[in-house]
Amino acid sequence: MRLTIASGVAAFTAALLLTPLFQGGGWFWTSLGAVLAVVAAGLLSSRLALPAWAAPLLGVAATWIYLTAAFASEKAWALVVPTKGSVVELARLLGVGWADIQRFAAPVPETEGITLLTAGGVALIAIAVDLLAARVRRAALSGLPLLALATVPATILTDPISWWAFIVAALGFVSLLIADGRERVGHWGRAVLVRRSRQTASGPLAGNGAPADTSGLRLSGKRIGFAAILLAVLLPAALPAMEPVSFFTFGVGGRGSGPGNSISIPNPIANLKGQLDLPERRVVLSYTSSDKKPRYLRIYALDTFDGQQFGMTQPKGAPENRTENGPLPEPPGLGPEVKINNVVTNVQISDEIARLQFLPLPYPAREIRVDGDWRADVDTLMVFSTREEAAGIDYDVMTSEPEPTADLLDSFDGIRPEVDERFLALPDDLPPEIRQLAEDETAGARTTYDAALKLQQFFTKPGNFQYDLRTQGHNSSALRNFLISDRVGYCEQFAASMAVLARLVGIPSRVAIGYTGGVQVGDRWEVGTNDSHSWPELYFEGVGWLPFEPTPSGAAGQGSARVPPYAAPRPTPTPGASNTPTPGASSSSADEPQNPATRRNPRELDREGTAATGTLPPDDSMPLIGKIGIGAAALLLVLLIPAGVRLITRNRRVRSLGWKVSQPSDELTARMAAGRNQVTVAAAWAELDDVLFDYGMARESSETPRALARRLSQQYEFDAGSAAAITAIASAVERVLFARDPGRIEPMSKDLRKVRQALAATVSRGRRVRAVLLPPSTLRRLRLLGERLLDGFDLLETIRLRRTAAQKGG
Known part of the structure; x- marks a missing residue:
């Protein structure tokens, strides 16, 4: 039972x-x-x-x-x-x-x-x-x-x-x-219940037939x-957090990993539509930037298209890609020929954001200073966490934003893009009308960049498309209807459609979801739910991923959407003007060196932690050596707990040893004096017992105080003062224990100090250090406490659940 x-x-x-x-x-x-x-x-x-x-x-x-x-x-x-x-x-x-x-x-x-x-x-x-x-x-x-x-x-x-x-x-x-x-x-x-605090001799079976112990x-x-x-x-x-090894396919973002090992990713498209449909604007985040300009903040990068809508490959965040480890991975495709604008952005996320495990960031982030375990996906530079949430956090981002010119983008034409094939993948059953539309709209394009501009202009040309949140959903027919017939939708349809058309003409593309720059309030930019946005990013070898803006802006579209300078329509040349491109026309020679071989890597940090034109604010967090020192100090304090307990006990006893008891003049005073005598003598005897145990000289249980004093004096050859001190302590103990009237007890603090010094002189230095730092007497008390707890469990075990036959007969 x-x-x-x-x-x-x-x-x-x-x-x-x-x-x-x-x-x-x-x-x-x-x-x-x-x-x-x-x-x-x-x-x-x-x-x-x-x-x-x-x-x-x-x-x-x-x-x-x-x-x-x-x-x-x-x-x-x-x-x-x-x-x-x-x-x-x-x-x-x-x-x-x-x-x-x-x-x-x-x-x-x-x-x-x-x-x-x-x-x-x-x-x-x-x-x-x-x-x-x-x-x-x-x-x-x-x-x-x-x-x-x-x-x-x-x-x-x-x-x-x-x-x-x-x-x-x-x-x-x-x-x-x-x-x-x-x-x-x-x-x-x-x-049989046997108290552990008592010394009992036991064997497998006692000679008189006693039960086994x-x-x-x-x-x-x-x-x-x-x-x-x-x-x-x-x-x-x-222990520190352990990371799974790569040959086991477990860990953050591993392909094919189970739901328990990966981050929970909400439906970005559904979240985008839900925020745009809110009846009133709510502040999502605010930010400041070192150049005082607004910028898009990307959260997700959707890279797969199944014929109905874009989806996201599970991000992969290795331990070496933690944000706390320094610079993030290099942005794919960014070469040294492009002018770089280094900007520092401070972002503050609202507390009302729920279950957001990706950080809204300008692209491409070079370094992030944020509390918690946040990691960067190498392919997309999305920063995510499997343990933290973004609600209420504050972080600094340093970005190296490319500022290419139209001439520079044209010069990269014909270079094979070195990206994953998934950025060009399309389903085989894509309607032929969409393929034909992509060819017609890019006909006559001189370069790949020119084809991208023509695709963007196809969406932004007045009268071609209308912005409206009421759409028909996600499927191949909805994509066809948007591009061919009704041409009504919101940013998600614009971004996905341009990304599909770009892939059809050989330009790698993906869809970004995040927020536009918002509105300026004081010295900060506020981003609300109505600023939720989606835009395409196209890849150009030598520059990397660049955002484009096919969604109408202003009152007729997404209010805070803006077209990047490099994606603006080409100016119409005036008669007589030279069409020869001028190197560095969009920037001064001081800002953009003419020799790419001598150009500094924009993502390389100085020894002082600074970059070309932007720096993160000083890191106020404690360095690793400081954290190690605090941990070592905490461990030392834990190890010194027994020493602290021993010191407190000794001081309490020594204070009671200094009591002076006067001769009693009446019965009440006599009782008080007797009580003081007992407390003083008990404290001295307990302290002497602990000192002996700490020095490995524990007294025998049958030894009387007088016998103990005699043995210690003879065995350790005490001098006259020490022998007299321990004799006085033993005499006081016997008088309190056995005499009807012990008389006056003198303070014993000096006698106890002499005895302790005499005993310490007889042991090694290591034994004395152990007696101070790890006193055995205190450890003995902790062990006895544990044994008493185990005795309590034994008492519970002896409870009988049913009466024995002998008890029934009685």
């Missing part, structure tokens, strides 16, 4: 790990009732001595009756007996609960269906644990179903399991192992169990 109860306790304590999955506590009491039903069935099985295979069946029946009473009592006979109607009702609730689990994210609301599924699942785990531990007598194997229960929150939640819930669950499993061990050892004889076995098992739990809780907190 003990094993059955321990199995139920282990199953229910493991179920506590499910707490973060629910919004309320109703599941807790329902699951407790289910476990109690299983325990009752197990006790009945043991009482009737049923075979091992019958106990789980009885447990399932008990669970069925309990769930019927809890969830379908109105359709059951006598509220508890299952009927056809109650079975149908339970089946319906199970289906509803399963649908709710698929629909809600943790923490889930406590619907009837979800509570039924939870209670039934916990009951099945309890039945499995009872079968393995109480029936098959394989208590260690019962940890497998308990582990299965613990993996549920570990795979669903991103946060680690609560330490207190882990400790409770581990104690439940340890109690099951202890109960199993007690059952096995109990076959040797009746278990198993206290040593139980003590070792408990110590191992408690030590394992303590290490499991404390050791991970002291």
